Amino acid sequence: MLPAAFEYASPGTLDEALALLDQHADDGKVLAGGQSLIPLLKLRLASPAFLVDINRIPDLDVLEERDGALVIGALVRHKTAERSSLLANRYAVLAEAAPQVADPLVRNRGTLAGSLAHADPSGDWGSVMLAVDAEFVLRSRSGSRTVKARDFFSGPFSTLLQPNEILTEIRIPARRGPTGGAYLKLERKVGDFATVGVAIQLQMDDGKVGTAGIALTAVGPQNIKATEAEAALKGQTLNDKVIKEAGQLAAKAAEPRADLRGSEAYKRNVVRIFTERGLKRAYERARGGG
Amino acid sequence: MARPITITVNGDKHSLEVEPRLLLVHFIRERLRLTGTHIGCDTTHCGACTVLLDGVPVKSCTVLAVQADGRQVTTVESLAVGGLHPIQEGFKQEHGLQCGFCTPGMMMSSFALLQEKPDPTEDEIRWALSGNICRCTGYMNIVKSVRYAAQKMKAAAAVPVEAGARS
Numbered sequence: 001m002l003p004a005a006f007e008y009a010s011p012g013t014l015d016e017a018l019a020l021l022d023q024h025a026d027d028g029k030v031l032a033g034g035q036s037l038i039p040l041l042k043l044r045l046a047s048p049a050f051l052v053d054i055n056r057i058p059d060l061d062v063l064e065e066r067d068g069a070l071v072i073g074a075l076v077r078h079k080t081a082e083r084s085s086l087l088a089n090r091y092a093v094l095a096e097a098a099p100q101v102a103d104p105l106v107r108n109r110g111t112l113a114g115s116l117a118h119a120d121p122s123g124d125w126g127s128v129m130l131a132v133d134a135e136f137v138l139r140s141r142s143g144s145r146t147v148k149a150r151d152f153f154s155g156p157f158s159t160l161l162q163p164n165e166i167l168t169e170i171r172i173p174a175r176r177g178p179t180g181g182a183y184l185k186l187e188r189k190v191g192d193f194a195t196v197g198v199a200i201q202l203q204m205d206d207g208k209v210g211t212a213g214i215a216l217t218a219v220g221p222q223n224i225k226a227t228e229a230e231a232a233l234k235g236q237t238l239n240d241k242v243i244k245e246a247g248q249l250a251a252k253a254a255e256p257r258a259d260l261r262g263s264e265a266y267k268r269n270v271v272r273i274f275t276e277r278g279l280k281r282a283y284e285r286a287r288g289g290g
Numbered sequence: 291m292a293r294p295i296t297i298t299v300n301g302d303k304h305s306l307e308v309e310p311r312l313l314l315v316h317f318i319r320e321r322l323r324l325t326g327t328h329i330g331c332d333t334t335h336c337g338a339c340t341v342l343l344d345g346v347p348v349k350s351c352t353v354l355a356v357q358a359d360g361r362q363v364t365t366v367e368s369l370a371v372g373g374l375h376p377i378q379e380g381f382k383q384e385h386g387l388q389c390g391f392c393t394p395g396m397m398m399s400s401f402a403l404l405q406e407k408p409d410p411t412e413d414e415i416r417w418a419l420s421g422n423i424c425r426c427t428g429y430m431n432i433v434k435s436v437r438y439a440a441q442k443m444k445a446a447a448a449v450p451v452e453a454g455a456r457s
Contacts, residue, residue: 001332001333002311002312002313002316003311004311005310005311006310007291008293008310031357034352038313038334038352038353038354039352041311042313042333051310053354053356102421103337103420104347104417104418104421105337105340105347105348105349105422106334106349106421108346108347190420191335191420
């Protein structure tokens, strides 16, 4: 399959890329890892007239803690996240999600930021970012703005990202104190879209839940933040009863649709079970149990 | 509009004019006539088109040729140098293929794995090949083939150089 014809530029600086996007705001598109965009071009579900390839822009592959935040640049690939000792040691939910994204070949090219900008409701990173309360830096020629993950997604494959903007940076509050996370995903086979995914982030405070982040993959028109379940956990001691209740609230927040991967009731049940398991796992990690 | 690019494929530089929409796999197969790299699903699922881009295995149906400008591409044709590569020998000895369609991709993913991990466990092999789909074998013999290659390459690396031999 061949994409429809397009013009292409691979600028060497972010400023050039932003200028090009500005110029082609009606029909331009950013190309990062291309693992979602190129298939869309080939299937002609998207036919932008101009592609701005950002792969040759230096310094967009930063992955580090800086100024109280974990910073993930626009060109950080899934593979880099999968292999990062920083993530493995301090950001369990990211470290656990990374190797579950797509397959090894796709992970070698695809980027976290690209996946977020693509905003597939079956995408894993959207849930992770909702759970950890990430924010995204959106740059355009005229400046930059910062948007919370929870405000960023506006529907299936829809976000607040404007056509002349690039998601240049993901920022996640730096880990402090006893924190644990987990990402659980059910898929029929490697590389298939998730049947269900659940991301969990727990910040403990004096033995009780300080804040909890819970977000759901592939069970709604976009990644869903299970705010009622999160609120119910706040200030609680994590016992079986509290965990069970959170599982039920998360299942209630899900809006699954029956398809080849399972019925609505089945998916909702997986959300409930994964939330319970994820909370237990995240709690263990927060207590230093790996 | 066509633009000039230069890609080094298996050590040879190729400077050609291509349309930006040309996929790397088409560049390799149709412009260079290196047909060892196969097009399987054409939808980023199967891994039959796997090649190495600057040493990293990628699906060449999901990379634009212009993105490989100035970079190194390694295809299955590079493996055999004066005889079969241990990976090819492994697939032959252990019956790691039936129809053979997925084999070039399997071999390139295996090659990248063995570069990084010369003695992989079965789990590591299965993990590394999990982006490559085979409809025939059930994967058992593919895993054995990679193990065979690992042993063979390890043995070759361990052979002491004879006294007086030129290096």
